[in-house]
Amino acid sequence: MNEQLVPIYVMGKKYDVPEGLTIMKAMEWIGYKYIRGCGCRGGFCGACSTVYRMPGDYKLQVGLACQTTITSSMYLTQIPSYPNPKAAYDLNKIENPAKAILEVFPEIAKCVGCGACVKACPQKLRPIDYVAAALRGDWEQTAEMSFDCIMCGLCASRCTGELVPYNIALFVRRYFSKVVRPKPEHLINRNRDIRNGQYDLAVKALAEKSAEELKKLYDQRQFEKI
Ligand code: SF4
Ligand code: SF4
Numbered sequence: 001m002n003e004q005l006v007p008i009y010v011m012g013k014k015y016d017v018p019e020g021l022t023i024m025k026a027m028e029w030i031g032y033k034y035i036r037g038c039g040c041r042g043g044f045c046g047a048c049s050t051v052y053r054m055p056g057d058y059k060l061q062v063g064l065a066c067q068t069t070i071t072s073s074m075y076l077t078q079i080p081s082y083p084n085p086k087a088a089y090d091l092n093k094i095e096n097p098a099k100a101i102l103e104v105f106p107e108i109a110k111c112v113g114c115g116a117c118v119k120a121c122p123q124k125l126r127p128i129d130y131v132a133a134a135l136r137g138d139w140e141q142t143a144e145m146s147f148d149c150i151m152c153g154l155c156a157s158r159c160t161g162e163l164v165p166y167n168i169a170l171f172v173r174r175y176f177s178k179v180v181r182p183k184p185e186h187l188i189n190r191n192r193d194i195r196n197g198q199y200d201l202a203v204k205a206l207a208e209k210s211a212e213e214l215k216k217l218y219d220q221r222q223f224e225k226i
């Protein structure tokens with residue numbers, strides 16, 4: 001049976017590709033080889049941000065290349081990276097988090113509430129709201145609202161105030177988990193066991209195995225019951 005081909009435009013060039021493929025698979029089908037801009041292939045790593053437009057529609061649309069299925073005549077470009085210098089801070093030295101957030105991310109005050117970030121988020125998050133919660137010091141809400149962020153960068157690419165919302169959320173989640181949230185008992189116990197050397201022999205035995213043996217063990221692993 002012949003494959004049904006549909007046209008798509010990748011960075012301005014037309015290709016006919018089998019319908020039903022994801023953008024990522026379509027790009028590989030036409031010959032692109034992913035060295036960057038592709039990670040998990042499962043919608044979790046945020047490496048494959050893509051922008052596209054459909055003919056006759058002025059709206060800029062977004063999606064993850066590994067999750068979005070191609071549509072006939074879509075006009076697309078992947079933006080695997082967006083400028084985002086690493087924010088530097090030491091959580092151990094923060095005494096006043098409300099002050100620290102303004103010092104590390106002074107641009108947070110430039111959020112104009114336009115909502116462009118909401119339209120851009122493939123995870124259906126609302127950076128506008130988690131940024132506002134961070135600004136008013138509601139760490140728990142920021143952490144909760146941004147929990148599913150995959151740091152794809154699409155909100156930053158559209159932000160009118162030139163914020164990098166996901167970096168702000170990451171700062172808050174780190175601070176909240178380290179300082180505010182009660183420490184889970186099972187984690188404290190596991191850390192103690194590791195420090196006491198309870199797993200040293202097991203780790204040594206793993207380090208001595210071949211790649212093949214490790215793959216076999218990985219396939220046979222038992223999932224921890226939660
Ligand atoms: S909040 Fe921003 S970085 Fe996070 S998933 Fe949504 S668009 Fe991507
Ligand atoms: S796009 Fe930027 S300025 Fe607009 S609401 Fe979102 S964070 Fe605020």
Ligand code: FES
Pocket residue numbers: 037038039040041042043044045046047048064065066067
């Ligand atoms: S490759 Fe990880 S989200 Fe698409």
